[in-house]
Amino acid sequence: MTDAHVVGAGIIDFGEKYDWSFEDLLEGAYLDLVESVDYGVDPTNDIDGVWYGTLDIANEGSSGAAVAHATGLFETPATQIVNACATGSDAFRNAVQAIKAEDIDVALVIGAEKMLDSTEGLIGGAALERLWRGRGVTMPAFFGMRATRHMDQYDTTREQIAAVSVKNHENGTKYPHAHQQFECSVDDVKESPTVSYPLNLYDCCPVTDGACAVLVASDDRAREFTDAPVRVAGYGLSTDSFQRGDDLALTNFPASRHASSTAYERSGYGPDDIDVAEVHDCFSITELITYEDLGFCEQGEGGSHIDEGIPHLDGEQPINPSGGLLSKGHPIGATGVAQIAEIFEQLRGEAGDVQVPDAEVGMQHNIGIGRNATGAVSCVNILER
């Protein structure tokens, strides 16, 4: 069986891209990829398959035909992947599986989301009317529930939760593709408007358009594209629901534990081996509990973990050097792919002002919430140089 290797990445600047159509986003990321592969790529001859991640919130891009329209890759097998906020990372996982199965040699993974054309429908009305029989579970409420319980059960402080957002905004100012380019203090977070107590505005990721693409290749083909491929060492995917009665699901995400356990097992690495990680921080609390779920600290110690500076850019195990979803933005289909792209750059030493020194093993993680809003899907990928 062959390994799969990331051999190139392309991204557009994330932001409020009112001048860009959904197809423009895809085209932009794809062109950036084509232009940045070290030894070049001949798209119509090299690429055997396309995994395309989008929730298609703008309602302009369902099916593989949409990505062919944007990239010109007609006739190449193209599959749309939809898996809530883990869409991009799961598109990547599916491409890796196809390469490892030796069904294809070179895959394009591309994710995009046009969030700003239909924000109300996504975040407000849909959540209230369609989620869980009208009981009004919005995304800030879903994640805020974990914050309330974590503070009660583990004496986690409001300031510790806010510190995640402070860290990621600081990182975002050093990452050129980030949407939100400003720093904020713990007080700024606490004093920003309440969205869903205990979470305030700066605890929440912005609404952002974006797209990202990566090229993945087999052992046989990887070095045609670069001398510095990044190997996919492991991956995992799992689901959970708080309704099943496990109290852990009131503060944390069992799905992240299952998915990361699988990825650790496949890769032979453990939490201490991860030099840098891009994890899901749709809300500040999400990253704090993810430290625990991925094994970066003990259960209940996420608050002291950030207090000690471990996940900071200059800490022992930097988390979200790109600014995370909180600063970079969260265009859903693009999010996971952009995290893969960042880990690719980190492991090649090309991450510029947010470079983690000597990073050899990196992790990417997403949490997604379906429209029944009682549980999560989690996808984890581990890369190594």
Add this chain to the structure above:
Amino acid sequence: MSGPRYHRTRRQDQRLVGFECQACGFVSFPDEKRICKRCGDAPAEFRDVDLASSGTIKTFVIQEYLPDDIEVPQPLAIIDVPQADGSGEPTRVYGLLTETELDEISVGCTVDVRFRELFDEGARPINSVKFSVPREDKR
């Protein structure tokens, strides 16, 4: 919530009835299924169980930012509701809080079931359970 969806859960919405998996004891509410969410038994044997008229808050939020047509603040909790006869396991549900001061809400506090209009869908109001801090506990 549309008419057909309301119709499908009318029994649970109008009576406090849950569905207990006879293989593992999991209590499903308001979902009435033939497969158990916890143990995966398929098809599972479920027994109707009456739920108690009060429960315990496991965690909560107070939603302040919602679309213009939704009243705020909108407190929402995850609540364990035991079975009426005290046997077996509780069911774990989402519940909107009503007729409750915001500073009365805490993790671990007891809340009573109230049958209320959940949302008004124009001509067809959706009635189901909400929860409130018991009156005798109020300051």
